[in-house]
Amino acid sequence: MKSVWKSSGLEARFRFLMTGSRMIEQSRVLAHFCGNRNLMKAEESRVPLPEGSVSPRAQSLPAASHIVPQSDPRHACFFHIRRYGSAPGHSRVVKDRRFAELKDVDIAHFRQILGDKGVVVDSDELKVANTDWMNKYEGHSQLLLRPRTTQQVSEILQYCYAGRLAVVPQGGNTGLVGGSVPVFDEVILNLGAMNKILNFDEASGILVCEAGCILESLDNYVGSRGYVMPLDLGAKGSCQIGGNVSTNAGGLRLLRYGSLHGNVLGLEVVLADGTVLDLLGTLRKDNTGYDLKQLFIGGEGTLGVVTKVSIITPPKLASTNVAFLACEDYVSCQKTFAQAKLQLGEILSAFEFLDRYALDVVLKHLDGTRDPLPDSKQHFYLLVETTGSNQLHDKEKLDAFLESAIEQGLITDGAVAQDISQAASFWKVREGVAEAMGKGGAVYKYDLSIPLKDLYTLVEDMRSRLKDSATVVGYGHMGDGNLHLNIMAPKYDNELLAQIEPYVYEWTAAAKGSISAEHGLGFMKAKAIHYSKSTAAVQVMEGFKKLLDPRGILNPYKVLPSPSESHVISEAT
């Protein structure tokens, strides 16, 4: 493949080849996942605990300031540098003393409910479950429970609620914001053993399954029956559908199929006190009362434990194409997106963008990448993917779109992948930005949703604000209005940071943006919610939390700012 379409000519010289959608997807997923992993690792680092504290893991890490010792080591502290992406700051949370300590009699009771196999006290197994997959957060729960039925989940929670034992629900533990591991010694309620497919209606494409089903297994299952899951994530080999629902996972198919708020048809949820809430409808239309399930989609396990999921799966389509395009300015990117929606319409499946700064970083730091358009230097690049049911039709639509885009001067150059490896190489350029940035220096990273018209203005504003002190790049899921703002400097520097924050959050808030596009708030951003949600909205959320979990045992310290001073001593951002 090489660049074949120049802005100087209108002839349709794009080369074009249909490729197997599966292979493209996999390459992209791998790239995406690697990118995220590096991004998240750069965002935060653990710092040592003071004497008297009990996190053995943190003690091996370098020292940091702002640490206040706890006099009572039983109330184990969790200290970390929280950077809201990459900005230093610190937060300190102590264990809520209203919660009970786990006792032998509790464990004996759980053995009665689950049998020995469902009760894990082995320290090696617990260590894994106490630690998030980025190796960034570590709790020290002494107990992991593996229920196999909703009834068992209900009995467990009923007991925990009565005895005020805090609980952290856990799926595949692939979350990126510390939502799925204990902060202190919460009992881990792992749903992995509830992994049965309960029903699949081949006429409607409606799947009903238990929460512990692995996303990839579900995709394979429905895939062999002519459907696909409406979401796809880098972590699909480990993440569980219950966790996907609880975090309202976005992923790679959101532009095409929309969010889980539209695709999840029903849920079974166990409330904090053990009440089983049967909302497991399998209906596309049901207007009988408030749509309660929606609160548990993205509730991050703080309002209830999702035990079963009903979800609509779209038909699997045969043809995928990937094009890499150059634009002179951001306005052209926007217009190209509008044009793509019109002309590619029903087959458009991804619309990604990166600026020249990002491309340069990728080409410089990431081995095995090459410029898809080596003869063209522009300010912006777009990656456009189509997925449809007919290869020839898709090709014709893509050709027509590209021709009109170049005729209108929206794009100045472009290339269409001719095979799977070329498609993967295009995706690698786009998905490799995060990894490449990490290799280029100290990076301040922000994952934001911003209305499309303002999306790149923040990048420009930041660039002009920081002048020569840093390299500011912008890229992301343009089709979803999801910007990755990355700021690269030779080293982390408080002066530079003060230029970036809270400016970036204030800017995002003023633009009615979101400080967490798709990862959720978890533990990491619970106290930052006010940047994206009004005080009135947070108060209503707190009201819902209190209504559904009056004792606050479900996934404490997550999503919402801690409700009382009693267990949040101080915070500085």
Added chain:
Amino acid sequence: MKSVWKSSGLEARFRFLMTGSRMIEQSRVLAHFCGNRNLMKAEESRVPLPEGSVSPRAQSLPAASHIVPQSDPRHACFFHIRRYGSAPGHSRVVKDRRFAELKDVDIAHFRQILGDKGVVVDSDELKVANTDWMNKYEGHSQLLLRPRTTQQVSEILQYCYAGRLAVVPQGGNTGLVGGSVPVFDEVILNLGAMNKILNFDEASGILVCEAGCILESLDNYVGSRGYVMPLDLGAKGSCQIGGNVSTNAGGLRLLRYGSLHGNVLGLEVVLADGTVLDLLGTLRKDNTGYDLKQLFIGGEGTLGVVTKVSIITPPKLASTNVAFLACEDYVSCQKTFAQAKLQLGEILSAFEFLDRYALDVVLKHLDGTRDPLPDSKQHFYLLVETTGSNQLHDKEKLDAFLESAIEQGLITDGAVAQDISQAASFWKVREGVAEAMGKGGAVYKYDLSIPLKDLYTLVEDMRSRLKDSATVVGYGHMGDGNLHLNIMAPKYDNELLAQIEPYVYEWTAAAKGSISAEHGLGFMKAKAIHYSKSTAAVQVMEGFKKLLDPRGILNPYKVLPSPSESHVISEAT
């Protein structure tokens, strides 16, 4: 047009013509609307009030039993026969005495907030606003308010909340379940004057507007910019987007674009006490806390008053086709639907079905209809519509789908509309069933969501249960799992009814169906919620209602069973 494709041959003899989508839509909408109107009129009838009661309108209607006089005429009673579709029964609700009576001082206060123009006390104007558009429900509010700003809505509600004045929010007043008119003397809060388009992002297709915007106006507005509203209703010329959101309106585009739970990106809502809840995001991705807006989508104005809406609009596509197909059995209908999803994939926009009984009733009773497949008599008929961006591509896909469906023996005959009038005539057959049934006799009607595989089983079970005592027909939005079960008899008959109910509701509940697919519960079905929702779920809903509106002033007597015996004296179903 005539039937040209026979099951005996495989040659692609379907005739096919692209038609303007707009004209087809309009014909369909008209048919749909007329159908619904007749359907709803047949469902319920008002009965006279006893002496001492104060609904002048009801007194002109025929008498009915089960009426209990109210001793105190100040507590005006609302009596009606509630038939859950068509089944007799009765329900009696008296005014909640916790609410205050409207006084002159209140009206004077509202004049201060709104000026004279915003305060309506004229009896003719009030009569219209007190009456639902089906002429079935009539309240007797003495005051209608027309705020022009969110601030005014807030001030009104703050005042009403403090003084315990009950309020009914009202949009276009086109609802079908008595949700948008007062039951007694609630203050009518009409949003019609809040009708400004606030923003439209032509790159993203995201529209932000006030709640009082008419759906059709919005569709025209975005239509001239290359987009369509993601929903379309028969009532679009009158209904308002705030009402659409509040009732989670389904409509004609749901199969293609999904429900408002996926398409609404943000809301501004005023709570019962006047608190303005700014959830007006314009983002496709935002995972910062619980997705509160979802509760107000379908909340039917009982949790808050929607004042602004942010919604994503899909691109407008150029090509529409309609095919009418014959199937031997329901299993073939299901398989044809699966096949259509695979082969028509991204262009499938409607998949409707009716049985032969329904077709016969239409042909017999509805002037101007004719059998689209006169040479073929089958048990089931399908109406399949496609909408796409490329006429030739759509034609090829439809041809291929039809060819393979007939090759596989899924369909035995079919015809493709060659022009707009033929497409409209196909739609008239499907949408005319309700009207035709009404002309054929006394009709018991049920609008249900049922999982696809069981959808027609209910019709068969009912037919075998009722034997020769009635004609049982099934039709509906197969693509949405939405069944219209209609039972026609020479006259209404309690014995027959006892055979139908509660069987039909129990059957629907056992199949995890919904007793209200898309119309909501409103006043009509508030007490029937238990057929579709568990006690635990209803209790959570009641908790949310109490949390957001502790005094219950917002749209009382709607959606949920009345919370206390104090204002529900008796009910019999």
